[in-house]
Amino acid sequence: MQTPAAPLNRRMITLSIMLATLMQTLDSTIANVALPHMQGTLSASQDEISWVLTSYIVAAAIATPLTGWLAARLGVKRLLAVAVSGFTVASLLCGLSETLAQIVGARLLQGLFGAALVPLSQSILLDINPRDKQPQAIAIWGVGVMVGPILGPTLGGWLTDSYNWRWVFLINLPIGAFALFGVLTYLPRSKPSARQALDFFGFITLSLAIGALQAMLDRGQQLDWFGSLEIRIEAAVALVSFVFFALHTATAGKGSFFRYELLKDGNFVTGTCFIFVIGAVMYATRALLPPMLEALMGYPVATTGLVTAPSGVGTMVAMLIAGRLVGRMDVRMMLLAGFLVSAVALYQMMGYTLVLSESDIVWPGVIQGVGLGFVFVPLSAVTFATLAPELRADGTAIFSLMRNIGSSIGISVIQAQVTRNTQVVHASLVEHMNPANAALVQNYDLSSPTALESLNRMVTQQASMIAYVDAFKLMFIATLCVVPLLAIVRSRRRAAGEDAPHVAMD
Known part of the structure; x- marks a missing residue:
């Protein structure tokens, strides 16, 4: 019934x-x-x-x-x-x-x-x-x-x-x-x-691949990436397990753990690829601000939360507006607007310095939240627009998984980039810190350990700030690079006989 x-x-x-x-x-x-x-x-x-x-x-x-x-x-x-x-x-x-x-x-x-x-x-x-x-x-x-x-x-x-x-x-x-x-x-x-029995081999190989990848991404920065034996082992396990899973899925047919019917829906495949890219590009920025504010600006955790939380308000308002606009305008235009608004926020963040007011942090966050809201809703709508109802549970699981993996990869890459750039910039600045620098000698006693420690702390702060600005610049460029990919997105098509979804009742 x-x-x-x-x-x-x-x-x-x-x-x-x-x-x-x-x-x-x-x-x-x-x-x-x-x-x-x-x-x-x-x-x-x-x-x-x-x-x-x-x-x-x-x-x-x-x-x-x-x-x-x-x-x-x-x-x-x-x-x-x-x-x-x-x-x-x-x-x-x-x-x-x-x-x-x-x-x-x-x-x-x-x-x-x-x-x-x-x-x-x-x-x-x-x-x-x-x-x-x-x-x-x-x-x-x-x-x-x-x-x-x-x-x-x-x-x-x-x-x-x-x-x-x-x-x-x-x-x-x-x-x-x-x-x-x-x-x-x-x-x-x-x-x-009456779905077939669980494909244990497919599930185990996919689980090993995902688990090892997530562990590698989560602990890589802490363990110096491939300088660590643990990270190398996790990378090898992820790669080998995924190869076995892919080969098994290609040869197992309908008995595979992965529902291959999902790949027949062009909207779903495109949307899932897009949410992976969005997770890598747009979510990574959210992970940069808290450590920057706490480590460089000396913000307490509670204050950091207060100045970053308004971005969630921007996301919420944008999502509610976008939900009403989907179906009334081309989703590609909404996605374009979302990416461009996010790019504007990142451009503002590229101008950050060690001297920032709270409004300098709040407003770019709100703007970026608005951009993310205008991207997420139309993309989710078009991804599942033509997917058969019986495939939705599998489809939403893959959609969430790809978003999470994309964000994990993006966050790990950008954090590694910040750490590396901090070291590079620090070394570059230190090259000019020598007795031949008259301005430096006039203001600091280079023979004093206390003065040297103070000078090193200041140089480290400047190097870290430059590294964060470079990271925002990288995200800005990556966001603009995603825009041409909108050409592969197709507007939502109405599926025949699916005007009013129903829930089966016992």
């Missing part, structure tokens, strides 16, 4: 799954600022405490591709309920942890259960809304996906300073409880489909 979701149910379902999405996206960044406090409580070294973040990222990356298969076997409602309840219980275990092993294990569980939340929420919103309302639904979903990671450090800093680091995880309990109640009460039950 096919029954459309009632309007009241649609609102409550949206609220419930958005709470679940927000809970998961907040946890991708909320624990970052609490790591020093955890380190002391758990008696862990800096290298050991980083696994609190790495374990979550790797577990979520490995489990994300399973979303479609699990949704087909268990049904969307049952899988979502298991994911929300499991994530909430894992959050409680994180908050109660007394040892490093306990919290790393609980974070692994968080990543495994939370992996399905974002792709399932996107798939459900597409299923319960008629086609003309899907862009607005995607806009609402995008607010949770984009704003959660931005607000995470701010909320995490406040909870850690006002209470303690355990509340960074315990805050999920009431959110998870409300989300679970809404899912169990309002979400219709979907019948499991």
Whole structure:
């Protein structure tokens, strides 16, 4: 029996799954600022405490591709309920942890259960809304996906300073409880489909490839990249596993873990490639500002959160506007506007110096947030416009996975670039610091260790600032280079017989 979701149910379902999405996206960044406090409580070294973040990222990356298969076997409602309840219980275990092993294990569980939340929420919103309302639904979903990671450090800093680091995880309990109640009460039950048994070889090889890649990207900067044996091993495992997965997928046919039918939809393939590029180019900039403000400007964590959070407001407003514009104007024009607005923000950031007012930080962030909002909504809409409903769970999982991998690669590359450029610029500036420099000798006593230390600190600050400006310049150029790729994007085509998506009911 096919029954459309009632309007009241649609609102409550949206609220419930958005709470679940927000809970998961907040946890991708909320624990970052609490790591020093955890380190002391758990008696862990800096290298050991980083696994609190790495374990979550790797577990979520490995489990994300399973979303479609699990949704087909268990049904969307049952899988979502298991994911929300499991994530909430894992959050409680994180908050109660007394040892490093306990919290790393609980974070692994968080990543495994939370992996399905974002792709399932996107798939459900597409299923319960008629086609003309899907862009607005995607806009609402995008607010949770984009704003959660931005607000995470701010909320995490406040909870850690006002209470303690355990509340960074315990805050999920009431959110998870409300989300679970809404899912169990309002979400219709979907019948499991008779999908083939799990392709274990395909899943294992893909999991190894993704897990090793994510671990390499997350720990590469800390371990000096390929100068570390661990990074070389992870790179080799990722490469070999992916080659085996690709060969297996090409020869296994319909028995493959990967739904090859996804590759037949041109909109989906183009959109997925684009979200990977956007993740690498536009998300990386978000990772530059907090360390720059805290290390160079001396901003406390809470202040850093306050001046970077308005970019989330820009994203939210832009997404809601873009959701109403999709279908009324060419999506390529909206994407072009989004990229150009983002380029304007990056151009402003290229003028940063060590002397900045808070407005110098807030407004470029708001502008960049607006640009990201005008890119994300139309791209999501066109990606799933012609995808068959039975492929949405798999499609949204791959879409989320590619966005996450793209952002991980972009962040790792740009952070490595900043570190390298800081060293290069520092060496270049130091070349001029010698007794032959009359201006230097007049202002500094080069025979005094204190003066030399002060001089080195100033040079390091200047070198770091130049490196950050160069990184913004690189992102500016990369954003403009993406614009010609819009030529391969096709406007959304209406699929026959899909004007009003329905949810199967038992």
